[in-house]
Amino acid sequence: YKWLCDRHYNKQQWKHIIAKVYDYAGHEYEYNIYVFFGVPNEYQPGYVYLFGNPYGPFNLLSILNYAIAIEQNSLPVILSNFNENATHVDFVAKQRFRGAEFSCRDDDLTDGCSCEMNIPFGIYSITAKEYYNSNLLDEHTLISKILVLLI
Incomplete structure (x- = not known):
């Protein structure tokens, strides 16, 4: 092939x-x-993402400023624009109501910046934090309210 x-x-x-x-x-x-x-990283409020493919926008989700993601096993997140001096990026998914945090790290930024987040069912805000060694360079909110369902 x-x-x-x-x-x-x-x-x-x-x-x-x-x-x-x-x-x-x-x-x-x-x-x-x-x-x-599809574009699994650009989670926009008002849309339902079914295995990376967006459907919508839906009025109710747009009014509530929510997105819904249905994926298998893990939620793919990608930070497309990141500082060239960054040595690693930490992705953090924080549950909106319980406050529990789940994180993953991308140490190899030569092939882009992405992560597969294994998180339980819930509503999350997802951020990406860029670091140069241990110094925080920048922080990005990827989406502020997303309902995640992994099947």
């Missing part, structure tokens, strides 16, 4: 994958596959 496209974070896009295979006689065959990449 040959990967003929690049995945760009922060962009909804269809990508074309061509798998070239050969039989024992040396004949070449081509399989064309089209894959849709």
Whole structure:
């Protein structure tokens, strides 16, 4: 097979994958596959995100300033614009009512800045904190109110 496209974070896009295979006689065959990449990191109030694909906006969610994310196993979060001097980024999901915090860290920023958050059902605010060694460089609120359901 040959990967003929690049995945760009922060962009909804269809990508074309061509798998070239050969039989024992040396004949070449081509399989064309089209894959849709959603934008799981740009959680906006008013939308429902079903496995990374946004649906909406819905009036009630917009009025309440909420988003809903339904994912398998973990919630993907991506910080697309971060300081080039940052050495690591900590993602923090804080439960709105109980105050419990869940965090994960991305230490390798050469391939972008992302994390898969394993968090229980609840309403969260999600932030990203950029650090240069142990010094806080910047803090970003990715979304202030999101209902997360992992199935």
